[in-house]
Structures are given as C-alpha cells and as structure tokens.
Amino acid sequence: MKYSRLLIGLGLIFLTGCTQTKNTASLPPETPSPIFAVPTISPPPITPKSILPIPSPVVPIPGVTPLPVPPLPAQVGDYQVIDELKQPQFMAQSSDILRAASLPNSRVKFNPADLLVVLNSTRKYFKNRLDEDRDLQREGILGTQGVKVTDIIKTLDFMVLTLQQDIKAKRSIRLQDPKFLNTNFRSIQWTAFNPTAKDEKRVRMTKYAVFTHPGSRTPTKEFTAGLYALKPDTDDTLRFKYTKQDVLTNIYEPQGKEFGAVEPLAYLDREGLESALMEGTVLIKFTDGTSEFFNVDRNNNIPYIKDLKPTEQKRYWYFRPVNAIKGYGGTIQTKISLKPGVTFAGDVLNIGLGRIVVRENLVGGKPQLHMGIIADTGGAFLPNLHQLDFLAGVFKSKEEFAEYTRKLPEYTKAYILVKR
Secondary structure, three states: OOOOOOOEOOOOOOOOOOOOOOOOOOOOOOOOOOOOOOOOOOOOOOOHHHHOOOOOOOOOOOOOOOOOOOOOOOOOOOEEEEOOOOOEEEEEOHHHHEEEEOOOOOOEEOOHHHHHHHHHHHHHHHHHHOOOOHHHHOOHHHHHHOOOHHHHHHHHHHHHHHHHHHHHHOOOOHHHOHHHHHHHEEEEEEOOEOOOOOOOOOEEEEEEEEEEEEEEOOOOOOOOEEEEEEOOOOOOOHHHHOOHHHHOOOOOOOOOOOOOOEEEEEEEOHHHHHHHHHHOEEEEEEOOOOEEEEEEEEEOOOOOOOOOOHHHOOOOEEEEEEOOOEOOOOOOOOOOEOOOOOEEEOOHHHHHOOOEEEEEEEEOOEEEEEEEEEEEOOHHHOOOEOEEEEEEEEEOOHHHHHHHHOOOOOEEEEEEEEEO
16 A cells, blocks of 8 residues: 555564474475466566556645755666656666575574465465556566566465465474575575665664554544545545545535545544554544544545655545555455564565565674565655565554664664575
8 A cells, every 4th residue: 555654763573473393494395286376477568668657647736845855866777766656766786785695594583373364465465466456567676686476476375385384283384494494485685775875785674553543433522533435436536636634624524515425434633643644554442432443545646745744745545444454455455464573564666565574683693583574565665775664563652652662673684585
C-alpha cells in the first residue's frame, strides 16, 4: 500500500520464539511438486517507455507550494532509480550497492510461525496478482545481478515448504541455520546508497507500528475526524475530488454536499486520524467497549510530500475494517497479512516486494542475525535504496513505542537471500 510511515531513526530487533536443537543443515527438504506454477513473464521490448510506463497525471495539490529540493550531483550508473509515479530520479551503480557474500556463522533469529504467515500471504499475492500488478513484474536493482521475478517466487515457494515441513515435524528450523542458508541461497549484501548522503554504507532501520486509539461509532464533541469507506457503487472519481482538508470540513456528514456518498466507519480525534493515515492500520477501541482493526484501502491519488508536516498533507485514505494488520496490495481483499517482528516496509519498485532480508548487528562483538520479508511500502520509500522500516508491533501510545524501540540499533548490515 502506498501510505507514509512514522519513521524513527533507531534500528530493529526481530521477535523470536524458537529454540535451538540438533543441527539439520545437512538435511535437504523433500522435493514435492511445486506449490504453484511459476508464471512466465515475457519482458517488453527494451525501450525507455517500456521500462518506465507513462504515469497517471499528477493531481495538483491546492495550497501547497513544493518545498525546494537541492539539486543532486551528476549521477552515473547502470540502474535507473524511479519514484512512485515511475519517473526517473537518479542513476545508481549496482556494483556499489550489491555484491555476493556469505552469511556469518550465527543462528538466524525469527518467529517461525509468524514468518510463515507473511511468506504465505506474500506468495499468494504473487500467485493471484502477478498478471495485473505491473510493479510485481519489476526486477528492480536485483535484476543487475541476474535475479528474475521467477527467482523471487521460487525463493518464497522453497521457504514456505521448508518451514511447513520443519514446523510439522517439530524439528530444528533449517532456515535458522546459516550453513543451510548459505548452501541453498545466494546471499547478496546490500550496501546503502543515498545520493545526497553517501558516507553511510549501512542500511538505516527505522520502525513503524500499529497504534491503539480511542474512538466512537458516531461523531462526538471529542471525536470529530471521520474514517470513511468507499461504497461498492461509489463513483471512483469521487475519491479524486477532495483533499484531506476538504474531508475534515464534514462534506460526508449530514448537511455536507456529499452526504451518503461514502460509509462512515469510525470517528477519532485529529491526532488519531493523522496516526491512522500515517501508519496505514489502526486499532480503535470504541466507547461502547468494542475494538476493531481498520486498514487503508484507496486514496485520493495525491502524492505524499516529503518534509511536509502531517497535518498539511493533502493525501486522504479511505479505510476498510480488517481482521489483521495488512500491508502491500491493490485492494483490501488482496492485501498481504503482516506480523510484527518479521515484516519490513521498503522500496517495492527498486528493491522489490517479497525480497527476503537478513540483517546483521554486532552484540558483544559477535554477529546477531534476524530474518524478515519486504511485504509493505510507503511514500517515504519511493525511491529509497538506503532504508527499511521494521514493523515493531501494536502499541497503546507513542511513548510505549519509543520505549520499545529505544534499545534497537539504528543501522544494520543487510543481506538479500535468493534461492539458488
């Protein structure tokens, strides 16, 4: 999904729920039939227009003067980095960013059941949406290393099958064994590349979360900012007509000019609304004692403006009720289910959706490894070759979130795994 995140420059640590048993690195997985057929992608002719599809017209943002952007130094490279609108931004030299490597000999930490949920959901999205979602068809900068989309699907297939076998057999998790990983996967070290700040080579690890907010089913004196859902029969052009500030003038409420055009879901205070728009998912505890998750569905097609205050952003998201934290996806029905501790938001156009990331940090002078998957995105990551955002969990307050993330590292060495 294309929403922006609250980014706090601390690092991450994965939640673990696994115990170490006997070494099964030499135990190969069974080789049943493929879980699903890998579609064959016929690449379009290599022309500038086929590489960078013509974007939708940019919706003007009333009342917002674009912030001055310092000019980038002249760039040379073999990979064209694009933004959310598929427009070229700068060139990158892939050999400075990606190189073959091996994982250190340290057990990889992650919660097997949680990672399996996100792997399965991401794999399902590839299976069902590959033909329709052109962003999935992008190889990104990994294409310079010979990595195809079919390799990403093969990686997801193999990891899902291996985890299922090990969990069912109640044996040591092979995906946590660095020897097994180095034998069965290419390990590609990712060096951060920021054209405006080239000194830092480690990948920045920011964090995001789902926050719990009080709210009401109906507007009250305290809760006046509405979350709305588009109705099945709503003219799709309606969502393009209004900014967030327009919506906050109660155009969808009684006496408003668009009353009845959308379905009211919940009402928050302004802080709660901005948090929901920023994070993409919100857990609302209602005044009637009930609670419910809501996730962004579709927006008004106004781009997120970096460095503009949240209250001044014109982008508005329409929501849907959901039964879990949701990430990337074209519709609410197809969005990927997320689990904290094993999920990253990142640049799905230039790095790619479904990429498996192992991060390394030193603890007491020894490498500590944690694994996760890029299954979400946001406006701050398009483009972004130097940062990942870690889904830390569900928190009651920003203070609780800050306390949890304060102990996590801000930067990390990162590896991307691809099935051999």
